[in-house]
Amino acid sequence: MAWETIKKSQHDLRVTPNLEDYDHTCADFSWDAVRRALDGLPAGAGLNIAHEAVDRYVAGPLSGRLALRFLSKRGETRDFTYRQLGSETSRFANVLRRLGVAKGERVFVLAGRIPELYIAALGTLKNGSVFCPLFSAFGPAPIRQRIAIGDGRVLVTTAALYRRKVEQLRSVLPGLRHVLLAGSSDEIRGLPGTLDYRLLMDEAEDRFVIPPTDPEDLALLHFTSGTTGTPKGAMHVHQAVVAHHATASYALDFHPEDVFWCTADPGWVTGTSYGIIAPLTHGITSVIDEAEFDAERWYSILQNQRVTIWYTAPTAVRMMMKAGTDIIRGYDLRRLRFIASVGEPLNPEAVVWGREAFGLPIHDNWWQTETGGIMIANYPAMDIRPGSMGRPLPGIEAAIVRHRPDKSVEPMDEPGTQGELALRPGWPSMFRGYLNEEERYRKCFNSGWYLTGDLATRDADGYFWFVGRADDVIKSSGHLIGPFEVESVLLEHPAVAEAGVIGKPDPVAGEVVKAFVALKPAYAPGEELRLDLLGFARKRLGAVVAPKEIDFVAGVPKTRSGKIMRRLLKARELGLPEGDTSTLESE
Amino acid sequence: MSDDEIKDLVLGALRRIAPEAGSEIDPDADLREQIELDSMDMLNLMIALHAATGVDIPEADYPKLATLNGCVAYLRERIKAT
Numbered sequence: 001m002a003w004e005t006i007k008k009s010q011h012d013l014r015v016t017p018n019l020e021d022y023d024h025t026c027a028d029f030s031w032d033a034v035r036r037a038l039d040g041l042p043a044g045a046g047l048n049i050a051h052e053a054v055d056r057y058v059a060g061p062l063s064g065r066l067a068l069r070f071l072s073k074r075g076e077t078r079d080f081t082y083r084q085l086g087s088e089t090s091r092f093a094n095v096l097r098r099l100g101v102a103k104g105e106r107v108f109v110l111a112g113r114i115p116e117l118y119i120a121a122l123g124t125l126k127n128g129s130v131f132c133p134l135f136s137a138f139g140p141a142p143i144r145q146r147i148a149i150g151d152g153r154v155l156v157t158t159a160a161l162y163r164r165k166v167e168q169l170r171s172v173l174p175g176l177r178h179v180l181l182a183g184s185s186d187e188i189r190g191l192p193g194t195l196d197y198r199l200l201m202d203e204a205e206d207r208f209v210i211p212p213t214d215p216e217d218l219a220l221l222h223f224t225s226g227t228t229g230t231p232k233g234a235m236h237v238h239q240a241v242v243a244h245h246a247t248a249s250y251a252l253d254f255h256p257e258d259v260f261w262c263t264a265d266p267g268w269v270t271g272t273s274y275g276i277i278a279p280l281t282h283g284i285t286s287v288i289d290e291a292e293f294d295a296e297r298w299y300s301i302l303q304n305q306r307v308t309i310w311y312t313a314p315t316a317v318r319m320m321m322k323a324g325t326d327i328i329r330g331y332d333l334r335r336l337r338f339i340a341s342v343g344e345p346l347n348p349e350a351v352v353w354g355r356e357a358f359g360l361p362i363h364d365n366w367w368q369t370e371t372g373g374i375m376i377a378n379y380p381a382m383d384i385r386p387g388s389m390g391r392p393l394p395g396i397e398a399a400i401v402r403h404r405p406d407k408s409v410e411p412m413d414e415p416g417t418q419g420e421l422a423l424r425p426g427w428p429s430m431f432r433g434y435l436n437e438e439e440r441y442r443k444c445f446n447s448g449w450y451l452t453g454d455l456a457t458r459d460a461d462g463y464f465w466f467v468g469r470a471d472d473v474i475k476s477s478g479h480l481i482g483p484f485e486v487e488s489v490l491l492e493h494p495a496v497a498e499a500g501v502i503g504k505p506d507p508v509a510g511e512v513v514k515a516f517v518a519l520k521p522a523y524a525p526g527e528e529l530r531l532d533l534l535g536f537a538r539k540r541l542g543a544v545v546a547p548k549e550i551d552f553v554a555g556v557p558k559t560r561s562g563k564i565m566r567r568l569l570k571a572r573e574l575g576l577p578e579g580d581t582s583t584l585e586s587e
Numbered sequence: 588m589s590d591d592e593i594k595d596l597v598l599g600a601l602r603r604i605a606p607e608a609g610s611e612i613d614p615d616a617d618l619r620e621q622i623e624l625d626s627m628d629m630l631n632l633m634i635a636l637h638a639a640t641g642v643d644i645p646e647a648d649y650p651k652l653a654t655l656n657g658c659v660a661y662l663r664e665r666i667k668a669t
Contacts, residue, residue: 137625292619293626294650319626323646477627509627535606543605543625 003348003386006361014337017380019250022391029394031428034246035239038281041210048213049220049241050089050125053280055210058086066285070115071301073291078115082283085122088115088201090208092123095200096154099178103128103211104218106150109266110134110143110157110166113290116182116197117266120156121276125219125238126210129154132221132233135267135479136161139542141489142231144169146223150233150435151175159183162191215239215428221435222269224369225482227472227566233435234369240273241281243373243395243429248278250393251365251377252309253338261287261301262311268479269369270342273429274311295323299331306335313343315477317350317362318508325357333358338380340365343478344510345466348386364389366466368452369480370444372429376464388463389456397424400458401449408447415460418467422449472566474503476511481545483566489540490515490547493533495523500556501547502570515547516569518555525552559583588640588666590659597658600635604628614655640666 019025039056041048057063063083070078080088101107107124109131111117117133124131132150134143143165147155152175157166159181166179170193180197181188188196220236248254252274260279264270279286287305291297293316302310339354339362346364354362365377366389376398378390392398399411400419412419430450433441444451455467474481483501490499498518503511517533519525530550537546557565560583571578588596594614601608601618608622618624624632633644636658642665644652652658 137623295646296650315626319630319646327647477625506627508630512627531603531606535608538605538623539607543623543628548627548631 003352006352006355006384006386008381008383013380015253015255017253018255019253019379019394020381022379022382022394025250026394031242031246031395031426034395035242035428038242038245041213045210045212046217047215047238047241048125048128048210049238049244049277050122051210051213052241052245053277054082054086054089054122055126057082057280057283062283065283067280068115068118069285069287069305070113071287071289071291071305072114080115082280085119085280087206088119089122089126091201091204091206092119093126093208093210094204095180096124096127096129097208098200098204099154101127101129101154101178104130105153106130106132106221107154107156108132108134108147108150108152110136110138110155110161111182112136112158113265113271113288114158114182116156116158118276118288120180121266121272126208128211128213128217130218130221131272132223133266133268133272134223135265135542135544137542137544138165138267139538139540139545140165140169141540142485142542142545144172145485146231146233147173147176149230150221150223154178154180156180156182156197159187159191162194167191213238216432218432220272220372222272222369224269225473225480225485226440227482228484229440229482231482231485232437232440234372234431235433235435236372236429237432240372240429241277243427244273244278245281246395247374247377247393247429248274248282251363251374251379252278252311252340253380254279254282254284254309256283258282258284258308259287259306259335260284260309260311261289261305261307263289263293263298263313263316264311264343264478269372270311270313273373293319295320296327299328299333302333302336303331308335309338309340310336311340311342313478314341314346314350315343315509317341317346317353320357321350321353322508328357336360339363340377342367342374344475345387345389351384351386361386366390366454366464368454370431370450370452371423371427372431373427375423375427385459385463388459388465390464391462392464395427398422398458398464399424399449400456401447401451409449409451410447411449416457418455418457420470421452421454421456421464423452424448425450472502474501474511474513476503476506476513477509477544479544481513483564486513486515486537486541486545486547487564489537490517490533492540493536495519495529496533498556500553500564500566500569502566502573504549504570504573512548513546514549514551514573516551516553516556518553558585560585588663590663593640593659593662593666594655596639597636597655597662600632600639603635604631612655614659617653618655619653636662642666
């Protein structure tokens with residue numbers, strides 16, 4: 001069915017939006033102008049994300065403003081003003097310096113949404129080292145692989161996570177020189193080969209001068225997944241902050257008095273670009289909740305913290321829809337003026353539900369790990385076509401391209417034509433490569449375009465519409481999961497001969513991970529073995545990456561060259577036509 | 588249904604969702620934290636408990652079922668009421 005366009009009028013906008021006249025702003029836009037609006041390191045020493053996010057406010061009139069407010073699972077609140085955040089992040093930079101951690105070396109953080117994560121992230125950037133977040137729900141296998149590929153020198157984590165997931169990996173990660181643990185000193189003392197985060201911080205100076213930083217110096221490493229092969233470490237540089245700043249201004253409409261809540265975990269790119277960096281570069285207050293989704297808890301946070309701008313995700317929105325609008329009526333959410341969503345396409349029902357529930361439609365936007373920041377968005381001033389990802393932000397050129405027989409690509413201007421979504425390279429937060437994987441990086445570009453791997457259409461008015469992925473990666477609860485990573489772990493189980501993994505459509509999570517396994521001759525399918533495999537995968541991969549469903553099959557369909565035909569598995573699962581099976585090897 | 592029966596039923600449902608959890612579950616600790624369930628696992632647990640007992644569990648009540656003892660107490664009351 002066609003959804004009615006949600007028209008915006010002056011009445012819908014409580015403040016004048018930063019992006020009001022789209023055509024004019026796009027025509028006048030230049031990245032250099034945004035760059036000039038930032039501070040730059042003193043004495044022309046370059047551009048550093050941590051300076052733009054923290055230090056420039058420490059010296060100014062906003063030093064006493066609340067920068068980060070942490071809400072713990074147990075109900076405590078911890079506040080950091082810009083001045084305090086400046087001191088803490090300087091301490092962390094001094095800790096790294098004392099440990100001899102050099103510019104460009106990788107500092108990994110494996111933690112929930114606790115202050116130590118945010119302080120370590122920004123302190124790492126101050127030191128010129130590279131921040132790499134690991135999602136705390138990862139199991140030992142994804143952690144090991146990412147630290148190994150990223151050649152992690154330092155890991156900051158908690159004593160509890162260390163015992164459960166990292167201690168067993170130390171012997172296979174010789175490059176990991178320092179492990180800093182947050183937690184009580186008693187807990188940490190019993191863990192050999194680790195350092196006490198709090199003790200080191202207490203001993204460190206709270207002043208640190210950021211060394212000269214080239215805008216092109218490596219700053220962030222975000223792992224993402226492809227269909228095949230190991231996870232890829234997308235590299236981002238310090239001048240990505242130019243795009244973080246500008247896109248937050250346009251797509252999230254930050255104004256000086258805003259209180260912002262990004263519900264994403266910094267283990268994924270949204271939680272770093274917009275959960276840590278962008279609100280700070282705008283000098284506003286961010287609320288960070290340590291706990292997982294709970295509808296009533298969330299509404300009380302929106303109310304009690306007087307949140308004005310809320311950036312969340314489709315799975316959470318769909319869970320709130322299930323919980324119903326009745327419970328929302330008990331909360332005073334009049335402060336809230338803008339809601340945005342990202343992670344996977346937001347279904348039109350959810351966009352419209354926002355109006356019923358909060359009196360505000362939910363604004364979907366689109367980007368990915370490689371783009372570093374929001375590229376296409378429904379911004380506050382625009383009319384929403386429910387189900388559309390919106391229009392390209394100023395400074396971003398997007399197109400729908402088709403692959404020509406000669407392997408080049410060309411844009412298709414005819415409205416409504418399906419093709420691959422492509423972006424013209426040149427925005428500051430574009431990834432600069434996949435770490436040590438030049439070939440995979442090169443393959444992302446063709447004929448002057450960055451190819452996103454997403455299939456989409458564009459309508460006559462320039463709105464983009466997501467169609468599907470061009471590859472087999474899985475989007476579950478907004479997390480990108482590579483089927484190969486899951487298949488590899490299943491193959492480590494003694495009973496498994498072959499494994500094929502797909503994303504099975506799910507009304508809440510978007511997709512859930514489903515595995516098909518073929519057993520070795522000595523094993524027979526059965527409920528006990530299925531549970532054993534499920535537990536095996538969950539223990540190694542963690543709950544968010546491991547399959548939720550496992551089916552036994554006689555054989556996994558493959559091409560004659562040995563590639564798993566996941567598309568065929570999916571078609572069979574969904575009872576759809578099997579499509580072209582000419583390359584199928586006999587099963 | 589006795590408390591022990593309800594407890595077995597909850598543990599059985601948990602085992603089908605997170606077989607790695609083992610039997611040493613602290614009955615008063617948050618299930619999500621001690622056995623690392625994600626939000627889909629919790630949703631599946633609620634669906635399984637509903638299917639096994641017939642008790643309707645509205646989303647607003649999920650926090651009451653955050654621990655093993657919480658699940659037992661909640662289901663005991665609701666089963667009695669029906």
